[in-house]
Amino acid sequence: MTNNVFSADFQKIRNSLPSGTEPPDNGDMEQRVAKLESLAEKIGERLTTIEARLTRIELKQDEFARHYATKADIESVRTAVEGVKATVATSTSSIIKWTVGAVVASQLIPVLGTWLPKILGPGH
Template identity: 35%
Template sequence: MNPNIAPIRKSMDWTYRTRGGNVAGDSTGGQPPGDGDLKERVEKLEAVLPDIQLRLVRVESKLDALGANTTTKAEMAAVGIMIAELKGTVSETMLAQTKWYIGTAAVLAGLAFAAARLAS
C-alpha cells in the first residue's frame, strides 16, 4: 500500500477509529471494541428505548392507516377502464345529440319554407 494513503485510510476506517487503532486482524485483548464507554452507551440506549418503542408504535399505526386508505394497482386499472368507457359513452351521446339537433333544424327549416310557400 502506498505510504501516503495509509494515514488517510486509517482516518476513514471505522474499525480503526472505534477499536483504538486496532485494524481488522489485530487482537483487542478479549475486550469488546470501545469498552471504555460501552456501558454508558448501552445505558443511554436503554434509557431512550421506551421512547423509541412508542415512536415505532405510532409509525406502525400510521402505516396501517395509510395501507387501509391506499388503492391497489388493480383498483387503479379498474378506474382507468371505467374512465375510458365513460369517454366512449360521452362521445356517443354527443354524436347522437348533434344528429338530433341537425335533424330537428332541417325539419323545422322545411316546415318554415312549406309554411311560407302556403302563405304566399
C-alpha cells in the same frame, strides 16, 4: 476525480492500544449503555406508534382506492360521450331540416292559397 474515501490502518491503531486493560475514557460506559438502552426502548415505542399509524393510513388509502376511476371506467365514459355527441349531431341535423321545412311551408301556404284558384281556374 479525487478520492473522498477515508482510509485508516486499523491494525496499526489496534496495535498501538495497550492490551489487557480497560479501554481509556470508558469510566462512564455503564451510564452510556443505559442511556442507549433507554433510547432504544423509546425508539421501539415510537416505531410501534408509527407502524400503527401507517396501518391506518394504508386502510384509508385502500378505502379511497375503491373510488378511483380505472382506465376502463374512463374509456366507458369516453365511449358514452362519443355516443352523445353523435346523437346530438343527428338531432341537430334533424331539427334544422324540420325548421327549414316549416319555414318554407309557412311561406308557401299563403302563396298557394292565392295562386291555386288562378291556376285551376274559376269554379274549383
